Structure formats: C-alpha cells, structure tokens
Amino acid sequence: MTRSFYFCLFFLFISWISKLTTSYHLSTKSRWIVDEKGQRVKLACVNWPAHLQPTVAEGLSKQPLDSISKKIVSMGFNCVRLTWPLDLMTNDTLALNVTVKQSFESLKLFEDVLGIQTHNPKILHLPLFNAFQEVVSNLGQNGVMVILDNHLTTPGWCCGENDLDAFFGYPKFDPTVWAKGLGKMATLFRNFTNVIGMSLRNEPRGARDYPDLWFRHMPQGAEVVHAANPKLLVILSGIDFDTNLSFLRDRSVNVSFTNKLVFELHWYSFSDGRDSWRKHNSNDFCVKIIEKVTHNGGFLIGRGFPLILSEFGTDQRGGDISGNRYMNCLVAWAAENDLDWAVWALTGDYYLRTGKTGLDESYGLLQANWKDVRNSTYLQKLSGIKHAFKGPGLRPNNNILFHPSTGLCVTNNPSDNLPTLGLGPCPKSDPWTFNPQEGILWVNKMCVEAPNVAGQKVKLGFGTKCSKLGQISATKMHLSFKTSNGLLLCLDADERDNSVVANPCKCLTMDASCDPASQWFKVL
Numbered sequence: 458m459t460r461s462f463y464f465c466l467f468f469l470f471i472s473w474i475s476k477l478t479t480s481y482h483l484s485t486k487s488r489w490i491v492d493e494k495g496q497r498v499k500l501a502c503v504n505w506p507a508h509l510q511p512t513v514a515e516g517l518s519k520q521p522l523d524s525i526s527k528k529i530v531s532m533g534f535n536c537v538r539l540t541w542p543l544d545l546m547t548n549d550t551l552a553l554n555v556t557v558k559q560s561f562e563s564l565k566l567f568e569d570v571l572g573i574q575t576h577n578p579k580i581l582h583l584p585l586f587n588a589f590q591e592v593v594s595n596l597g598q599n600g601v602m603v604i605l606d607n608h609l610t611t612p613g614w615c616c617g618e619n620d621l622d623a624f625f626g627y628p629k630f631d632p633t634v635w636a637k638g639l640g641k642m643a644t645l646f647r648n649f650t651n652v653i654g655m656s657l658r659n660e661p662r663g664a665r666d667y668p669d670l671w672f673r674h675m676p677q678g679a680e681v682v683h684a685a686n687p688k689l690l691v692i693l694s695g696i697d698f699d700t701n702l703s704f705l706r707d708r709s710v711n712v713s714f715t716n717k718l719v720f721e722l723h724w725y726s727f728s729d730g731r732d733s734w735r736k737h738n739s740n741d742f743c744v745k746i747i748e749k750v751t752h753n754g755g756f757l758i759g760r761g762f763p764l765i766l767s768e769f770g771t772d773q774r775g776g777d778i779s780g781n782r783y784m785n786c787l788v789a790w791a792a793e794n795d796l797d798w799a800v801w802a803l804t805g806d807y808y809l810r811t812g813k814t815g816l817d818e819s820y821g822l823l824q825a826n827w828k829d830v831r832n833s834t835y836l837q838k839l840s841g842i843k844h845a846f847k848g849p850g851l852r853p854n855n856n857i858l859f860h861p862s863t864g865l866c867v868t869n870n871p872s873d874n875l876p877t878l879g880l881g882p883c884p885k886s887d888p889w890t891f892n893p894q895e896g897i898l899w900v901n902k903m904c905v906e907a908p909n910v911a912g913q914k915v916k917l918g919f920g921t922k923c924s925k926l927g928q929i930s931a932t933k934m935h936l937s938f939k940t941s942n943g944l945l946l947c948l949d950a951d952e953r954d955n956s957v958v959a960n961p962c963k964c965l966t967m968d969a970s971c972d973p974a975s976q977w978f979k980v981l
Contacts, residue, residue, distance in 0.1 A: 481653045483654070484690075485716050485762075488757075488762055489848045491848075496849055496850025496851075497847075497849050499795070499843070499844070500536045500604075500798070501534055501536060501797075501798065502535070502537060502602075502767075503529060503537060503800055504768065504801045504802040505537045505538070505540070505803045505804075506802060507539055507540050507541055507592065508541055508542045508608040508612060509612060509809060510564055510613055511561055511612070512542060512545060512555075512560060512589075512612045513588055513589075513808070514588075515803075515806075517573055518568070518569040518808065519805065519825075520576055520826075520827040520828055521576045522577050522595050523599070526599040528827075528828070529596075529601055530600065530601060533836075533839075533843050534601070534843075535601065535602060536601060536603070536653075536799070537603050538603075538767060539606065541642070542607075542611060542613075543609070544610060544611055545612075547641075552584065552585060553586065554584065555585055556582050556583060557573065557582070557583055557585060558570055558573075558582055561808070564809055566808055590645075593605075593646065597649060603651050603652045605642060605646065605655045606655075606767075607635075607639065607655070607657060609622055609659065610622035610629045615659060618663060618664075619663070620663070623661070623662045624662060625670045625671070632673075632677070635674075635678065636677055636678050639655065639657060639682050639685075640681040640684070640685045642655065643655055643682045643685035643686040644686060646686065647685070653689065655682050655689050655692065656721060656767065657691070657692065659699065660698040661698075661699065668708070676710055679693065680713060687714070690718075691714075692767070693719070693721070694720075694722075695753070699721060700723055700724065700728050702753060720757055720765070721764070722750070722753070722755075722766055723768040724750055724768075724787060725769060726779045726784075729746050729783070734778070734779035735782070736969055738969050739786070740931045742786075743932050755790075758796075763797065764797075765796070765798060766791060766796050768799065768800075768801045769800060769801065770784075770800050770802065771784050771820065773821070773832040773835045775832070785862050786861075786932075788842060788861040789861040789934065789979045792842050792846070792861065792979055795848065796842070802820055803822055804821040805818060805821050822836065834863075838862065840864045840883070841859055841860075842864070846981055855888035856891050856980050857889065857981040858898075858980060858981075859979040859980075859981050860950055861979060863880055863950060863955070865880035865955065866883040867879070867880060867957060868885070868887050869903070875906070875916040875918060876917045877914045878915045878956070879956050879957060880950060880957065881955070887901065891926075896925035897924075897926070903917040903919055905923065905926065906924055907926075909940040910940075911944070911946055911960050912958060912959070912960065914956050914957065914958050914959075915958060929962070930962075930965045930966070931966070934978055935947045935962055935965065935976050938959075946959040946960060947959070947960060947976045949976045950975045962976065963976060964976075
C-alpha cells in the first residue's frame with residue numbers, strides 16, 4: 458500500500474470522528490475487562506459479518522443502517538464484532554477505487570443495489586472502506602462498542618480446513634502482509650472511540666497450525682496493533698478453528714505491553730462432533746465437554762486472563778436437538794464464569810454466500826427482512842448472560858439461581874397465600890442463600906418448602922418446613938428433594954407461566970432420549 462494511499466484514507470475518515478460521543482478506554486485487570494475507573498465492563502456482543510464478497514456489512518439492502526444499529530441496542534447488545542477481510546487494507550484497488558455500487562454490480566447483485574439506494578443511499582457511491590467506516594461510526598452514534606475482527610484474507614465465506622489462508626505461511630496468508638494490514642486498520646480507527654479492540658485473525662486452522670508458528674507470528678501482529686493504537690484491546694485466537702488454546706498451558710505470550718491482552722475461543726455444537734449432543738445423555742455429555750473446553754482454553758480465566766467466547770450459536774428454527782442441548786450447557790457455563798461473549802450472528806440473510814444469493818442464516822438473530830427477531834425465546838436465553846454478576850466495581854451478591862434454558866432467574870412470587878417460586882429477569886432476581894452441605898435454600902428469611910405431590914408449585918415458608926435440596930446429576934444442576942413418602946422430586950420450570958414446580962427428576966444419567974433442560978438450575 459502506498460504512502461499517499463494511507464494518508465488519503467486517514468484524512469477521508471477524519472470527518473466522521475466528531476460524530477462519536479461516547480469514549481471507551483478499556484483495559485484488563487486480571488481476568489476482567491475494565492473501564493478507566495477500573496470497573497467491570499461486560500461485553501455482550503453480536504457478530505455482524507462484513508467480510509463476504511461484496512465487502513459490505515450485510516443487511517444494508519434491507520434496512521437503514523441506523524435502524525439496524527438501533528435494533529442491536531434494543532436486543533440488549535452493547536458490542537459488535539465486525540468482520541473484515543485483509544484485502545480491505547492491503548489491496549489498494551479494493552479499498553479506495555471500488556465503490557459499494559461497483560462491488561455489487563460486479564457480482565450481478567442488482568436487486569441489492571436498488572435496496573441500498575432505497576435504504577442507505579448515502580453509502581452507495583462510497584468506496585468500500587468508507588462504507589465500512591460508516592457502519593462503525595453509526596454504531597458509535599448509538600453507543601455500541603466495536604471489535605474489528607480480521608476474518609480472512611480475500612473476501613468470501615470462511616472457513617474450511619484447506620483454505621489457502623488457513624494459517625501463517627499458507628499461499629494467501631503472508632504474515633508480513635497481514636501484520637501491515639493490521640497496523641493500517643488500527644491506525645485508521647485510532648480516533649474512533651467506540652472501537653475498543655481488534656481480533657487479529659479468525660479461526661487459524663489447517664494441517665500446519667503449529668503452536669510454534671503461532672508463537673512466532675501472533676505476538677508480532679499484537680505488537681503492530683498496539684504500536685499503531687495503544688488504546689485497543691488486542692485479542693488473540695487459538696488454533697483448530699479457534700477451539701484450542703491449550704498450548705498456552707506451558708508457554709506464555711511475550712509482548713512489550715501490559716493490560717491489553719485478551720484471548721478468544723469459539724464453541725459450536727459441531728465442535729464436539731456432528732450430532733454428538735443428540736446421541737448422549739445431556740448431563741453426562743455437558744460435563745465432559747465443559748472439561749474439554751476448560752482444558753482447551755477456559756483455564757485461562759483461572760490464570761488471570763480475560764477470555765471472550767467470540768463465536769457460538771445454533772440453528773434457531775428449533776429442530777436441531779444437538780444444537781438446543783449444547784446451547785443450554787454453554788449458557789450455564791458462560792453464566793457460571795461470567796464470560797464476555799459474541800454470538801453468531803446478527804445476519805438475517807447474505808447478499809452472496811458460496812455462490813448463492815439471499816441465503817438465509819438460520820443462526821441469525823434477525824429474519825431475512827433484517828427487522829424482526831427470528832426467535833424471541835433464543836434471544837431471552839441470551840438475556841441471562843448479558844449482565845455482569847461479578848468483577849471489579851460490583852458489589853458482592855448472594856447466590857442467584859439461573860435457569861439456562863430460559864435465561865431467567867428464580868424469583869420470589871408473592872401471592873395471597875404463601876409465596877411461590879417463579880422465573881424472572883436476572884437483574885431483578887432475589888438474593889438467595891444456599892449452602893450445599895446444609896441444602897436449605899433461603900430468601901428474605903424464608904426457605905423452600907417443597908410439596909409432597911408432583912406437579913405442584915414450590916412454596917416459600919418461614920422456616921418451619923424447610924426442604925433439604927441436593928445437587929444431583931453430573932452437572933449438579935438438578936435441585937432434588939425427597940417427599941415425606943420417599944419420592945425423589947426435582948425443581949422444574951413450567952414455561953407456560955414461568956412458575957417453578959416439583960416433578961420427578963429426569964434424564965439423570967445414560968438416557969440420551971430425554972432433555973433435562975427444564976430442570977437445570979445453576980447456582981451462581
């Protein structure tokens with residue numbers, strides 16, 4: 458990239474800087490991401506792809522940019538992981554000489570040209586990088602933080618085992634070119650206060666994804682980004698499609714800077730084997746897979762490093778049994794560890810993906826119209842992990858009883874008679890006291906008084922008939938008790954009215970045919 462090209466880009470983008478009103482200067486404090494006052498900032502992000510062939514953020518032919526940004530906020534997200542191809546910084550022609558209109562017309566996406574003309578005429582004749590910058594700017598105007606994710610080299614769909622840009626040294630992954638591109642991107646967004654971090658490369662993978670090469674090149678890229686923009690969090694991904702950071706158990710990342718290094722991990726149901734969740738008992742398999750995820754990257758939390766679960770998600774149409782079971786386990790683990798995260802994906806559909814136009818994204822939060830939520834139940838499930846439970850600047854809380862399947866927490870529902878247990882938003886949850894050895898669950902000086910008959914609502918009393926609850930099954934998420942006649946029951950969620958009832962414990966072991974999610978309660 459020529460010097461004149463670089464300076465041209467820099468001055469073209471100065472005009473947008475004044476629009477950004479909120480300033481974020483984030484750093485790390487042990488395993489936490491914190492603000493300038495040292496208080497916890499929890500990232501609840503959504504992935505917004507902008508790395509495919511048109512090299513334009515998806516959805517802009519369907520809705521105004523500002524409407525999409527506001528929709529992100531209304532869904533409860535405070536952050537976007539915005540993807541970009543390396544060519545956007547290293548290919549002079551692509552960055553400045555190709556306009557949005559020209560890019561779509563070259564791909565024969567004429568309907569999308571008309572859609573952008575209708576909904577976002579301002580960007581139609583902008584060079585591609587200016588259009589990318591316009592997205593970042595608008596997100597900033599709506600108070601949304603941005604992580605810039607270098608997703609791949611050449612615009613297109615990612616990722617395959619044999620891609621030419623799969624790992625350092627592959628034909629389309631020159632580490633020197635990559636580092637220069639990162640540096641230019643970091644520099645050009647130096648004054649965009651809502652850009653809080655850069656993810657250096659999405660899903661390194663392939664037959665040559667050796668840790669030695671990772672240690673040789675990834676810290677170099679980190680140094681380049683930090684030198685260009687010291688305000689940014691520098692986010693490093695693992696190998697094996699970013700499912701494996703285990704090589705950091707015995708070796709450290711050596712960089713010259715401090716308090717800016719973050720790691721990221723990906724976890725999908727297919728990461729655990731195709732359809733594996735459907736073939737195994739959820740209690741046993743959840744524990745087994747969490748052990749694997751902890752070994753492969755989750756251990757970093759205990760060593761004092763921030764870890765972002767930067768890609769996860771599943772088919773939201775409801776028929777994917779493996780995906781549904783995996784999500785319940787993942788949400789429980791994310792809540793227990795109070796993780797920062799970025800769900801895949803915002804996308805309703807794609808302009809062009811693997812040669813197909815208008816391809817629906819079943820993992821997408823939005824419908825193909827880029828306006829309506831695809832699955833409100835799925836969005837509610839995520840709501841329970843959007844709020845910070847702990848960390849610097851937060852007052853210690855008593856236990857919270859989290860229900861991963863719904864994303865809600867157990868609350869005290871007063872009634873004319875004795876109060877009963879119900880489910881409600883976690884930020885408004887009652888503070889519970891639970892000692893596993895004692896087994897008594899208390900709230901506001903009242904304790905759980907479980908019924909003797911299955912199907913009845915669980916009540917609260919003033920200590921006269923406290924039920925001793927046990928944490929059973931491999932996950933310890935079943936809260937069980939014995940009735941006076943010796944029947945073993947478990948707390949269960951009745952999602953028809955969000956009440957908590959007592960039912961026979963289910964799916965405790967071996968049986969792969971049933972789903973225990975309604976009876977999973979995580980003590981946080």
